[in-house]
Amino acid sequence: MKHKIFTLVLTTLVAALVGCGQKADSAKTAALGKPMTDEPIQPINAANVSNPALVQLGMQLYFDPRLSKSGFISCNSCHNLSMGGTDNLKTSIGHKWNQGPINAPTVLNSSLNVAQFWDGRAADLKEQAGGPIANPGEMGFTHELAVKTLATIPGYVEEFKKVFGTDKITIDEVTKAIAAFEETLVTPNSRFDQWLKGDKNALTAQEVQGYELFKNSGCVACHNGPAVGGNSFQKMGVVEPYKGDSKAEGRAAVTGKDADRFNFKVPTLRNIEMTYPYFHDGEAKTLSQAVEIMGRIQLGRNFSKEENADIVAFLKSLTGDQPSFKLPQLPPSGPDTPSPQPFDAKPVKK
Amino acid sequence: MKHKIFTLVLTTLVAALVGCGQKADSAKTAALGKPMTDEPIQPINAANVSNPALVQLGMQLYFDPRLSKSGFISCNSCHNLSMGGTDNLKTSIGHKWNQGPINAPTVLNSSLNVAQFWDGRAADLKEQAGGPIANPGEMGFTHELAVKTLATIPGYVEEFKKVFGTDKITIDEVTKAIAAFEETLVTPNSRFDQWLKGDKNALTAQEVQGYELFKNSGCVACHNGPAVGGNSFQKMGVVEPYKGDSKAEGRAAVTGKDADRFNFKVPTLRNIEMTYPYFHDGEAKTLSQAVEIMGRIQLGRNFSKEENADIVAFLKSLTGDQPSFKLPQLPPSGPDTPSPQPFDAKPVKK
Numbered sequence: 223m224k225h226k227i228f229t230l231v232l233t234t235l236v237a238a239l240v241g242c243g244q245k246a247d248s249a250k251t252a253a254l255g256k257p258m259t260d261e262p263i264q265p266i267n268a269a270n271v272s273n274p275a276l277v278q279l280g281m282q283l284y285f286d287p288r289l290s291k292s293g294f295i296s297c298n299s300c301h302n303l304s305m306g307g308t309d310n311l312k313t314s315i316g317h318k319w320n321q322g323p324i325n326a327p328t329v330l331n332s333s334l335n336v337a338q339f340w341d342g343r344a345a346d347l348k349e350q351a352g353g354p355i356a357n358p359g360e361m362g363f364t365h366e367l368a369v370k371t372l373a374t375i376p377g378y379v380e381e382f383k384k385v386f387g388t389d390k391i392t393i394d395e396v397t398k399a400i401a402a403f404e405e406t407l408v409t410p411n412s413r414f415d416q417w418l419k420g421d422k423n424a425l426t427a428q429e430v431q432g433y434e435l436f437k438n439s440g441c442v443a444c445h446n447g448p449a450v451g452g453n454s455f456q457k458m459g460v461v462e463p464y465k466g467d468s469k470a471e472g473r474a475a476v477t478g479k480d481a482d483r484f485n486f487k488v489p490t491l492r493n494i495e496m497t498y499p500y501f502h503d504g505e506a507k508t509l510s511q512a513v514e515i516m517g518r519i520q521l522g523r524n525f526s527k528e529e530n531a532d533i534v535a536f537l538k539s540l541t542g543d544q545p546s547f548k549l550p551q552l553p554p555s556g557p558d559t560p561s562p563q564p565f566d567a568k569p570v571k572k
Numbered sequence: 573m574k575h576k577i578f579t580l581v582l583t584t585l586v587a588a589l590v591g592c593g594q595k596a597d598s599a600k601t602a603a604l605g606k607p608m609t610d611e612p613i614q615p616i617n618a619a620n621v622s623n624p625a626l627v628q629l630g631m632q633l634y635f636d637p638r639l640s641k642s643g644f645i646s647c648n649s650c651h652n653l654s655m656g657g658t659d660n661l662k663t664s665i666g667h668k669w670n671q672g673p674i675n676a677p678t679v680l681n682s683s684l685n686v687a688q689f690w691d692g693r694a695a696d697l698k699e700q701a702g703g704p705i706a707n708p709g710e711m712g713f714t715h716e717l718a719v720k721t722l723a724t725i726p727g728y729v730e731e732f733k734k735v736f737g738t739d740k741i742t743i744d745e746v747t748k749a750i751a752a753f754e755e756t757l758v759t760p761n762s763r764f765d766q767w768l769k770g771d772k773n774a775l776t777a778q779e780v781q782g783y784e785l786f787k788n789s790g791c792v793a794c795h796n797g798p799a800v801g802g803n804s805f806q807k808m809g810v811v812e813p814y815k816g817d818s819k820a821e822g823r824a825a826v827t828g829k830d831a832d833r834f835n836f837k838v839p840t841l842r843n844i845e846m847t848y849p850y851f852h853d854g855e856a857k858t859l860s861q862a863v864e865i866m867g868r869i870q871l872g873r874n875f876s877k878e879e880n881a882d883i884v885a886f887l888k889s890l891t892g893d894q895p896s897f898k899l900p901q902l903p904p905s906g907p908d909t910p911s912p913q914p915f916d917a918k919p920v921k922k
C-alpha cells in the first residue's frame with residue numbers, strides 16, 4: 223500500500239521535480255570533460271523525495287490561504303514560487319496590509335541554510351513554518367485555529383490520515399508537511415552548475431571572468447558552498463558601516479551579544495536574479511547596486527563598471543531549474559469550516 | 573516557425589488542459605449507452621486552443637502581481653485557480669485591504685456567460701479584464717502604468733513580440749491574452765456530464781433524484797445550458813423579497829431601468845461546491861442554505877431536509893476537471909522596472 227501511493231505520486235510530482243534533471247545532467251557531464259573540484263562553490267543536488275504523499279500535502283498547505291485569519295494569505299503570497307520564492311517587495315505585506323519589518327528571503331534552497339530567518343532564530347524549516355501562521359503581521363492566525371480549520375475540511379482529514387496514520391491533525395504535522403515540501407524546493411542545473419560539472423560551454427567568457435573576480439576579491443569568504451551563502455552569520459558593514467533605515471539588528475536579537483549586532487545570515491546567491499530587491503531591508507533595487515555596496519562595505523573595493531557587470535553576469539548564471547509542478551488543487555471547506563475573518567466590522571449598511 | 577511554437581506549447585500546456593480528458597470521455601460514452609438529449613443542461617466542451625502561445629502569455633499575466641500597484645495582487649489572488657476560481661470570501665480583499673462591495677464570481681466557465689459581472693456591465697472577458705487592473709479597490713493601478721511596467725520586463729517584451737509581432741505592448745494586447753487564457757478555464761467531464769453522455773453509473777440514485785427535483789421544481793428555468801446558468805439576468809427574490817445588507821442593485825446599474833432592480837446575472841452552478849460563499853453578497857455560507865433560500869424566494873417552495881440534501885448532492889456532481897497546468901514562471905523585472913508601491917509613506921525610522 224505504501225508502495226502504491228509512492229509510485230502514484232512519484233509519477234505526477236517527483237518525475238518533474240527530480241528525475242529528468244538528474245539524467246540529463248550526468249549524461250552531459252560524461253560527454254563534456256572533467257568536473258571542477260576544489261571550487262568554493264559546489265553544484266546543488268536535486269531533491270531526494272522519500273515521502274511523496276507528505277510532500278504533496280505540504281504543497282497544498284503551502285498554497286492554502288485558510289492557514290491565515292483572513293483566508294487570503296498563504297505562504298505562497300510572500301514566497302511566490304512563480305517569482306523565485308519571494309514577493310519581490312522591499313518589505314512584505316501581511317494581514318490587514320501590515321507593512322513587514324524586513325525583506326522576505328526566498329524559500330528556494332532554504333533547506334541548505336544553517337538556520338532560518340535573517341537572524342537565524344529558527345533552527346530549521348519545521349520550526350520556522352509555525353512562525354508566520356501565528357504572526358499577527360503575517361498570517362494573523364493562531365495554531366489552534368489553523369488546526370481547527372483544517373480538521374473541518376474533509377479532504378485534508380483524509381490526507382492527514384493517509385500520511386500520518388491518525389485522525390488528529392496537529393500543528394506539528396502541519397509544519398512537518400510544509401517543511402517536507404520546502405525541502406524539495408532546490409534549484410539544480412543552473413548554467414554555473416553545468417560548468418562546474420565540466421561543461422565548459424555553459425558559461426560565457428564574461429561570466430567566467432565574473433566568477434574569477436568573485437573568488438579573487440573575497441566574496442567567496444562569505445558566499446560559498448552549494449547555496450553560495452546560507453551557512454554563516456556575518457557583519458553587514460565590515461569595512462564601512464551600512465546605512466539604512468531598518469530597525470533590524472540581526473543575530474544580536476537571538477544571542478543578546480553586542481558583538482552580533484548587524485550580523486545577518488549570509489543570504490544564498492542562488493537565483494539571485496529573481497529575488498530583488500536586495501539586503502534585509504530591500505534597499506538595493508538592482509543586482510548591480512547590491513554588488514557595488516558589497517564590494518565597498520564588506521571588502522573596501524570599488525569595482526569598475528566592467529568589473530561590476532562581470533560579477534552581475536556571473537551571478538545571473540546561478541539561476542537554476544525552478545520548482546516545476548502542477549498548480550495544486552485545494553480540498554473545499556466543509557459546512558462546519560469557520561469563515562475567514564478578513565475584516566473587523568460588518569460591511570456598512572446601506 | 574509558427575508551427576514549432578504551437579507544437580512546443582501544445583505538449584506542455586494543452587495536452588494537460590484538453591487532450592486527455594477528451595479521449596477518455598468519448599471512449600466511455602461509446603462503451604456505456606446513449607447520451608441524453610432533450611435535457612435542459614448540456615455537457616461542457618473541452619477548450620479549443622487555437623493560439624497556445626497567446627494562452628501561455630495570458631496565464632502568466634493572470635498570475636502576475638505586477639499588474640497591481642502594490643505588486644502583491646494578481647487576478648489569481650481573487651480568482652484562485654487552486655480554489656475553484658474564487659477567493660472563497662464573502663466580499664473580496666483588494667488594494668490596501670479594501671473591502672470589496674460584492675462576492676467574486678468564479679472565472680471557471682466564465683467564457684460561457686452572456687456578459688461579465690453580476691450586473692453584466694462588461695460584454696465579454698476581454699472587456700472585463702481591463703476593469704480590475706484600474707479599479708482602485710482591486711488592483712489599484714492604471715492601464716498606462718501596467719503597460720509601462722510590462723514594457724520594462726525583458727521576458728515579456730520578447731513574448732509579446734512573439735505573440736503579437738510588435739514591439740509595442742498595449743492594454744488591448746494584455747486583456748486579449750488574459751481573455752484567451754480564461755477561455756481555457758472550462759471544467760468538462762464532471763460526473764453529471766459523464767451521466768448526460770450515457771454513463772448511467774456516474775451518478776448515485778440520490779444525485780439523479782436531486783436532478784429530477786431540480787428540473788421539476790423549476791430551478792432549470794433560470795439555471796440551464798452548459799454552464800447551468802450564466803445566460804440571463806433574473807430577479808433575486810421573485811416570490812419573496814431577498815433581504816440583505818448589500819447596496820448592489822444589479823442590472824439596473826447598467827440599464828437605468830427600475831424594472832431591472834435586483835436583477836442579477838444567474839450564476840453558473842458548475843463547480844458550485846467550490847465557490848462558497850453564495851449569492852452576490854456572499855451571505856449564504858453553505859450550499860444547503862443557498863438551495864433553501866432559492867427554493868423559498870424564487871419558487872415559493874419549502875424543501876424538506878431530504879429534498880434539500882438531494883439537490884445539494886446533485887449540485888456537487890457538477891464539479892468538473894479543474895484547470896491543470898504547471899505553476900507558471902514569471903519573467904524577472906529589469907533594472908528599469910518601476911518598484912511596486914504598496915504603501916504610501918516610507919517605513920518609520922528608528
Ligand code: HEC
Nearest residue numbers: 297300314315316324325326327332338339340351354360
Ligand atoms: C506576510 C508575508 C509572509 C508570509 C505569509 C510568510 N512569510 Fe516566510 N518570511 C517572510 C519574511 C518577511 C521573512 C524574513 C523574516 C526574518 O528573517 O525575520 C520570512 C522568512 C521565511 C523563511 C526563512 C528563509 C531564510 O532564508 O531565512 C522561510 C523558510 C519561510 N519564511 C517560509 C514561510 C512559510 C512556510 C510560510 C507559510 C507557513 C511563510 N513563510 C509565510 C514573509 C512571509
Ligand code: HEC
Nearest residue numbers: 440441444456458486488489500501502512513516517520
Ligand atoms: C564579510 C562577509 C561578506 C562578504 C565578504 C560579502 N558578502 Fe555579500 N552578503 C553578506 C551578508 C551578511 C549579506 C546580507 C546583508 C544584509 O542583507 O543586511 C550579503 C548580501 C549580499 C547580496 C544580497 C543578497 C540578497 O538576497 O539580498 C549580494 C548580491 C551579495 N551579498 C553579493 C556579494 C558580492 C558580489 C560580494 C563580493 C564583492 C560579497 N557579497 C561579499 C556577507 C558578505
Ligand code: HEC
Nearest residue numbers: 647650664665666674675676677682688689690701704710
Ligand atoms: C480584489 C479582488 C479581485 C481582483 C484582483 C480581480 N477580480 Fe475579478 N472579480 C472580482 C469581483 C468582486 C468581481 C465581481 C464584480 C461585479 O460583478 O461587480 C469580479 C468579476 C470578474 C469576472 C466576471 C465573472 C462573472 O461571472 O461575471 C471575471 C471574468 C473576472 N473578475 C476576471 C478577473 C481578471 C482577469 C482579473 C485580473 C486582471 C481579476 N478578475 C482581478 C474580484 C477581483
Ligand code: HEC
Nearest residue numbers: 790791794806808836838839850851852862863866867870
Ligand atoms: C427566477 C430565476 C431563478 C430560479 C427559478 C432559481 N434561481 Fe438560483 N439563482 C438565480 C439568481 C439571479 C441567482 C443570483 C442571486 C444573487 O446572488 O443575488 C441565483 C443563485 C443561485 C445559487 C448561488 C450561486 C452562487 O454562485 O452564488 C444557487 C446555489 C442556486 N441559485 C440554486 C438554485 C436552485 C437549487 C434553484 C431551485 C430551487 C434555483 N436556484 C432557482 C436565479 C434563479
Ligand SMILES: [Ca+2]
Nearest residue numbers: 497498499500
Ligand atoms: Ca530579496
Ligand SMILES: [Ca+2]
Nearest residue numbers: 847848849850
Ligand atoms: Ca461565491
